[in-house]
Amino acid sequence: MARGGQSPRFHSTPHTHKSNLRCRAVTIKTIAIISPGDMGSGIGKALVQEGYQVITCSEGRSPLTKELAQKAGFQDTPNLATLLIQADCLFSIVPPESALSVAQNIAGHIQSANPGLLYVDCNAIAPQTTLKIAEIIGGAGARYVDCGIIGSPPERRGLTRIYLSGPDTSEVLELHGQNIDFRNLGDQIGTASALKMCYASQTKGTTALWLHSLVTAQSLGVLDPLRKEWTSSNPTLWGRMEDNIPTVPHRAGRWIGEMKEIALTMEGIGLTNDAFEGAATMYELVDAVFHQKGYSEGPPILEVLSKIEHHLHDHHE
Amino acid sequence: MARGGQSPRFHSTPHTHKSNLRCRAVTIKTIAIISPGDMGSGIGKALVQEGYQVITCSEGRSPLTKELAQKAGFQDTPNLATLLIQADCLFSIVPPESALSVAQNIAGHIQSANPGLLYVDCNAIAPQTTLKIAEIIGGAGARYVDCGIIGSPPERRGLTRIYLSGPDTSEVLELHGQNIDFRNLGDQIGTASALKMCYASQTKGTTALWLHSLVTAQSLGVLDPLRKEWTSSNPTLWGRMEDNIPTVPHRAGRWIGEMKEIALTMEGIGLTNDAFEGAATMYELVDAVFHQKGYSEGPPILEVLSKIEHHLHDHHE
Numbered sequence: 001m002a003r004g005g006q007s008p009r010f011h012s013t014p015h016t017h018k019s020n021l022r023c024r025a026v027t028i029k030t031i032a033i034i035s036p037g038d039m040g041s042g043i044g045k046a047l048v049q050e051g052y053q054v055i056t057c058s059e060g061r062s063p064l065t066k067e068l069a070q071k072a073g074f075q076d077t078p079n080l081a082t083l084l085i086q087a088d089c090l091f092s093i094v095p096p097e098s099a100l101s102v103a104q105n106i107a108g109h110i111q112s113a114n115p116g117l118l119y120v121d122c123n124a125i126a127p128q129t130t131l132k133i134a135e136i137i138g139g140a141g142a143r144y145v146d147c148g149i150i151g152s153p154p155e156r157r158g159l160t161r162i163y164l165s166g167p168d169t170s171e172v173l174e175l176h177g178q179n180i181d182f183r184n185l186g187d188q189i190g191t192a193s194a195l196k197m198c199y200a201s202q203t204k205g206t207t208a209l210w211l212h213s214l215v216t217a218q219s220l221g222v223l224d225p226l227r228k229e230w231t232s233s234n235p236t237l238w239g240r241m242e243d244n245i246p247t248v249p250h251r252a253g254r255w256i257g258e259m260k261e262i263a264l265t266m267e268g269i270g271l272t273n274d275a276f277e278g279a280a281t282m283y284e285l286v287d288a289v290f291h292q293k294g295y296s297e298g299p300p301i302l303e304v305l306s307k308i309e310h311h312l313h314d315h316h317e
Numbered sequence: 318m319a320r321g322g323q324s325p326r327f328h329s330t331p332h333t334h335k336s337n338l339r340c341r342a343v344t345i346k347t348i349a350i351i352s353p354g355d356m357g358s359g360i361g362k363a364l365v366q367e368g369y370q371v372i373t374c375s376e377g378r379s380p381l382t383k384e385l386a387q388k389a390g391f392q393d394t395p396n397l398a399t400l401l402i403q404a405d406c407l408f409s410i411v412p413p414e415s416a417l418s419v420a421q422n423i424a425g426h427i428q429s430a431n432p433g434l435l436y437v438d439c440n441a442i443a444p445q446t447t448l449k450i451a452e453i454i455g456g457a458g459a460r461y462v463d464c465g466i467i468g469s470p471p472e473r474r475g476l477t478r479i480y481l482s483g484p485d486t487s488e489v490l491e492l493h494g495q496n497i498d499f500r501n502l503g504d505q506i507g508t509a510s511a512l513k514m515c516y517a518s519q520t521k522g523t524t525a526l527w528l529h530s531l532v533t534a535q536s537l538g539v540l541d542p543l544r545k546e547w548t549s550s551n552p553t554l555w556g557r558m559e560d561n562i563p564t565v566p567h568r569a570g571r572w573i574g575e576m577k578e579i580a581l582t583m584e585g586i587g588l589t590n591d592a593f594e595g596a597a598t599m600y601e602l603v604d605a606v607f608h609q610k611g612y613s614e615g616p617p618i619l620e621v622l623s624k625i626e627h628h629l630h631d632h633h634e
Contacts, residue, residue: 127537150546158549163542185542194537199546201530202554209526212583212592213518219586220444220511225480225502229467229516232475237519266529269536270633275529275599278592285588316587 028118028171030055032087034102036069039122040093042153043160045072046177057083080106084113089172091120093149097257099123103133107140115141120172122147122162124200124257126264127190134166134189143168146189148196154179165191197265201276204255205262207248208279210241211286211308218305219312245305246298249290252283259283285311345435345488347372349404351419353386357410359470360477362389363494374400397423401430406489408437410466414574416440420450424457432458437489439464439479441517441574443581444507451483451506460485463506465513471496482508514582518593521572522579524565525596527558528603528625535622536629562622563615566607569600576600602628 030053033044044054055075058066069076077083084090084106094102099121110117119137121130121144134144146165154160157179164172165185173182185191217223230237259280263273286304289311299307347370350361361371372392375383386393394400401407401423411419416438427434436454438447438461451461463482471477474496481489482502490499502508534540547554576597580590603621606628616624 151550161546183542185539191537191539194534195539195542195546198530198534198537198539198543201533202526202547202551205526205530206523209519209522209592212588213515213522215588216518216583216586217511217515220508220515220582222502222508222512222515225500225512226515229478229512230519233468234519265537266533269533270629271529271532271602272595272598274591275526275595278589278595281589281591312587 026088026116026171028088028175029053030086030088031175032056032083032090033074034090034092034106035061035094036065036072036074037093038068039149039153040091041068041072041074042155043091043093043149043162043177043180044069044074046154046160046180047175048073049178050176052175055083055086081109081113084109084117087114087117089118089120091122091147093122095254095257096124096129096261099125099129100133100136103136107136107142110137110140110142117142118145118168118171119143120145120147120164122149124148124196124261125193126197126261126268127193128264128268129261130193131190144189145169145172146192147172148192148194148199150196150199163192163195165189194265197262200258201262201266204258205276205279207244208259208282210245211248211282212278214241214245214301214305215308215312218309223305242301245301248283248286249299249304252286253291255283256280256287343405343433343488345405345492346370347403347405348492349373349400349407350391351407351409351423352378352411353382353389353391354410355385356466356470357408358385358389358391359472360408360410360466360479360494360497361386361391363471363477363497364492365390366495367493369492372400372403398426398430401426401434404431404434406435406437408439408464410439412571412574413441413446413578416442416446417450417453420453424453424459427454427457427459434459435462435485435488436460437462437464437481439466441465441513441578442510443514443578443585444510445581445585446578447510448507461506462486462489463509464489465509465511465516467513467516480509480512482506511582514579517575518579518583521575522593522596524561525576525599527562528565528599529595531558531562531618531622532625532629535626540622559618562618565600565603566612566616566621569603570608572600573597573604 031047032055033040036044036056048054053075055077056069057077057080058069059079077086092099092102119142121133130146137144144166145168148163151160160179161181161183163183163185166189167187169184173184175182185195217226227238259276263276266276267273289308348364349372350357353361353373365371370392372394373386374394374397375386376396394403409416409419436459438450447463454461461483462485465480468477477496478498478500480500480502483506484504486501490501492499502512534543544555576593580593583593584590606625
């Protein structure tokens, strides 16, 4: 493949019987969302508001997920096969570590339920992972769109960008969702995931790095002089940390898989995966400290650091 | 040891025959500096300007180091033994990976040359490393001060803080150096190094993280959409990267050892060392790419990224 930054370093698009599939292109009316968590229900709601039928299958889901789906105006279907039969298009919005198994499960139903399905994988996964899923979905006879969501749920204008790439993005690009900005990243599967990985590596990577510095300073008794140093050399830093760190305990568990996907992305281009395996380990630690304690509110930064320090003290050596 | 953030988690101060040594306390008049690189010559010059005699031993040093020492107003001594005989106090300011061997070399001369020497280790090393060096220097009969330099050479006011810790800091705290702010971090060896490690983990760790994100984006062809994303979500980020990244090729080689010392520091409190082993690997890569090319000027950010990408492409798989 071409070198020098213009063309992404992805392998060829998996076989998807393009000529066959292209003629199946339809205007999307019914969208299945798996699963309606925070982001999935937010995006679904925005699509409902624009007149689309949004469906899900709450079979076996938690009461919270069912409630989110209902509030967002989703129609429920009794099982996965019915969901697939009714859907023009399916958005997979799940934790990164579930993206592959969700796709495998759906692929098993595609031939019987809906070979015309357009499968949009919106997960925070490495280009290598999205290519693997594209093979599975393509192998089952359906079309695949690589997608990366950047921002938060579309509660107001400007928060949510949905990046799309691959040979079959055109119908998805025609969707309208309130406050959602659909963007085209070209015809290669992998590009949308690559953008998501790079973006998240900076945001969630910075948070992990801050935790490394802060927890070390706390444990070694130098947090106060460190903060004083920052007051002169980087005056906004502590304030940003104060805003950001309390949000981590409730999200750390969901970020572990994403950090591992970033590590895989970087390994794929020949960089070390150490930096983001380290970030994953940090979020595992935070999750272990707070998940067990059943916190429901974001604790202040000093409490976060002190709890992590005590945990390390109890578990180290 | 005490827990909960007030007292640092260091082991007891090494044996240094305190009662013996304390009575040797003198007002420092002559300061030896090993070695007068950028930081060492800058600090020495500031001390010369305040009337101290600053000495070094340029035996076996590079012509550049000799020139820096001469310009800074240092007196040269013919050999290490003479340097130690004349010095009240010695500042070790060397690459972190040399800190231990420099100390071992000097320790071999202390008994015969100057058991009253005050050894100030100013290097970017882990608390564990500074404690090891304190054992060596203390074992040779001299006193030891843990020191961490934060900032750049003292070319103007406000740039340079010299943090000191340990039981024998008082004489060093009485020094005056133009534009140098000497600060006391208490009586435990390890605290000054801990602060330096935590501070550098945020600054140089951020740069390594940026390189991870940017090189990945460059290699996967998504640097342009990533920059556009940042324009809205983090408008100052790209500008900071543009200023910072071109300075890395010439400094990356010097930062490898420092990242490894940070990794050791974090391992010491029970965190993973992966994150900063990853940062060390990134700086090894940057050093390999640019060192070989003999660059003498900071190349623009896009050239840095493109050169690293080509190197990865040529060396990967």
